[in-house]
Amino acid sequence: MTTPKLVHGSVSEGDELPPLDHDVTATTVVLGALASRDWRPMHHDYDFAVNRNGTQDIFLNTPNLAAWFERYITDWTGPTGRLGKMTFRMRDSVFPNDTMSVRGTVTGTDVDAAGCGWVDLDITIAVGDRVCTTCAARVALPADDTDNPWRRSGDAWNP
Amino acid sequence: MTETTDVPSIPDEVLARIDEIQYEGSAGFPVEQGYIWTTCASVENGNPLFWDREVADEITGGPIAPPTMLSVWFRPHHWQPGATENLVPLQVHFDLKEQLDLPEAIISENTNTFHEPVRIGDVVTSRQRLRSISEPKTTKLGTGRFWVIDVEYVNQHGVLLGVESYTAFGYRR
Numbered sequence: 001m002t003t004p005k006l007v008h009g010s011v012s013e014g015d016e017l018p019p020l021d022h023d024v025t026a027t028t029v030v031l032g033a034l035a036s037r038d039w040r041p042m043h044h045d046y047d048f049a050v051n052r053n054g055t056q057d058i059f060l061n062t063p064n065l066a067a068w069f070e071r072y073i074t075d076w077t078g079p080t081g082r083l084g085k086m087t088f089r090m091r092d093s094v095f096p097n098d099t100m101s102v103r104g105t106v107t108g109t110d111v112d113a114a115g116c117g118w119v120d121l122d123i124t125i126a127v128g129d130r131v132c133t134t135c136a137a138r139v140a141l142p143a144d145d146t147d148n149p150w151r152r153s154g155d156a157w158n159p
Numbered sequence: 160m161t162e163t164t165d166v167p168s169i170p171d172e173v174l175a176r177i178d179e180i181q182y183e184g185s186a187g188f189p190v191e192q193g194y195i196w197t198t199c200a201s202v203e204n205g206n207p208l209f210w211d212r213e214v215a216d217e218i219t220g221g222p223i224a225p226p227t228m229l230s231v232w233f234r235p236h237h238w239q240p241g242a243t244e245n246l247v248p249l250q251v252h253f254d255l256k257e258q259l260d261l262p263e264a265i266i267s268e269n270t271n272t273f274h275e276p277v278r279i280g281d282v283v284t285s286r287q288r289l290r291s292i293s294e295p296k297t298t299k300l301g302t303g304r305f306w307v308i309d310v311e312y313v314n315q316h317g318v319l320l321g322v323e324s325y326t327a328f329g330y331r332r
Contacts, residue, residue, distance in 0.1 A: 022203075028201070031197070031200070031201040032201040032202070034197070035194065035197040035198040035200070035201045035231075036198065036228070036230065036231050036234070037194070037231050037234035038234065039237045062266065062269060063227070063228075063230050063231065064201060064202065066227040066269075066271065067198055067201065067202045067204065067225065067227050067228070068202045069227070070202075070204070070225055070226065070227040071199075071202045071203065071204035071206070074204070074206045075205075075206075079206055079207055079208040079214055079218055080218060082226075082273075083226045083227070083273050084272070084273060085270065085271065085272045085273065086227070086270070086271045087268065087269070087270040087271075088268070088269055089267065089268050089269075090265075090266065090267070090269075148218060150218055150219045150220075150276070153275060157274065159272050159273055159274065
């Protein structure tokens with residue numbers, strides 16, 4: 001079966017990833033929290049979020065934000081893109097009725113000592129002018145049509 | 160952010176635990192397809208690795224879980240028979256809030272490093288390690304300390320699946 005794949009040599013520093021916009025609902029928040037087995041009330045209980053936590057509404061939880069970043073990255077790479085590392089910082093929350101905008105830029109490319117091709121990305125989730133979460137990600141891409149980063153393990157995989 | 164001394168000193172028993180394995184345990188259930196599809200649905204992730212068995216066989220040698228689901232496999236059930244209170248994940252974090260007498264805390268940064276893929280049927284064991292506690296600091300939130308906790312995940316063969324590193328700030332208002 002042939003699957004689309006982005007190869008390492010086709011990516012350059014400064015490249016922009018395709019934009020993603022998503023209208024967040026209460027269902028988005030609750031579905032994401034429960035999918036990640038996060039039962040804390042600020043992700044499903046409006047009264048708790050507003051009157052106990054002091055936030056304007058329930059809000060997206062951290063593991064689900066990670067899942068959004070992953071989806072955004074692999075929408076771009078295709079299934080042969082393999083995530084190595086993600087660092088993210090939470091600066092503000094994403095609430096129901098927000099339109100979440102995800103944007104990403106290639107900040108560097110390199111090939112490690114084991115021959116694995118890496119791409120570094122800076123990604124932002126924002127609502128309007130409000131930056132909510134920033135993410136620095138490192139993803140491995142195949143060198144060509146015959147390569148597959150998922151086959152790497154042990155000393156050949158150095159995320 | 161400024162240095163401050165207006166917080167209690169770190170108890171010796173807390174310092175002694177730095178880099179020690181704590182709360183090692185199994186997730187209590189094998190990695191399963193249902194949570195994978197629910198997670199993909201929650202973010203509209205159409206990656207064929209998670210939906211098309213042929214693609215998964217070709218690329219990853221069989222179905223795997225999205226790497227960012229790592230923490231899903233260590234979160235305890237909200238209730239289980241015999242439990243007397245709600246169970247919480249990242250217990251070291253909650254221990255520190257109490258031991259350092261810093262009742263409020265936020266996670267300010269999270270780094271996830273992904274090693275071997277998590278496969279359906281894997282039984283994941285997690286273990287927590289306190290890596291560091293900072294000197295007292297004052298931020299816009301209040302006065303307290305930063306701490307770093309690693310959660311390491313291994314499969315039933317003892318193979319490392321990933322490490323999540325949490326940087327938290329515990330503080331008083």
